[in-house]
Amino acid sequence: GENVEQHPSTLSVQEGDSAVIKCTYSDSASNYFPWYKQELGKRPQLIIDIRSNVGEKKDQRIAVTLNKTAKHFSLHITETQPEDSAVYFCAASREYGNKLVFGAGTILRVKS
């Protein structure tokens, strides 16, 4: 089955700097890759996703890149702010209706 590895497990950055979180996946049939942000005690919230037919997607300060050949995808957050501090999870799945397999999560701390 699918296995998703996520790095780093914790990341501290200065406010205004960029943050990059990387994930690799094992199942070449996976074609949907979302990123979730989870604040303490709250539900995971989708922040951006990408499908395998594109290599990059951007939404204001966040962007995701996908390399299908290497089976890895990354989350980029620019101009980080203290409110970006949270746990970020990557995930992968096949076609619709299939389960999401999550990475282990990255604790992002943005220091002001």
Add this chain to the structure above:
Amino acid sequence: EPEVTQTPSHQVTQMGQEVILRCVPISNHLYFYWYRQILGQKVEFLVSFYNNEISEKSEIFDDQFSVERPDGSNFTLKIRSTKLEDSAMYFCASSVSSGSWTGELFFGEGSRLTVL
């Protein structure tokens, strides 16, 4: 905006007791899921449900677990005889509107289960 709702938000139970967690998925969604998250760990898939039957389940989802859609709106997770290691946050989720596929999973706020 439509939301997935879950009850209870927190349940404390004794080991060996049965627990039922309830969810109301978004009304025009077709796929329903239960995930769990042990404190400080990743979100783990338990089971998916489509067209009134289980479409996939993980190795965690053993005979102690069952799911049901008793009516047109509720989706329940039952744990027959709880163990200490069942203590976790349980998230219900739904996806796929009837119109088109977005792939996005909409999570409920979660039900925290504490087994003593």
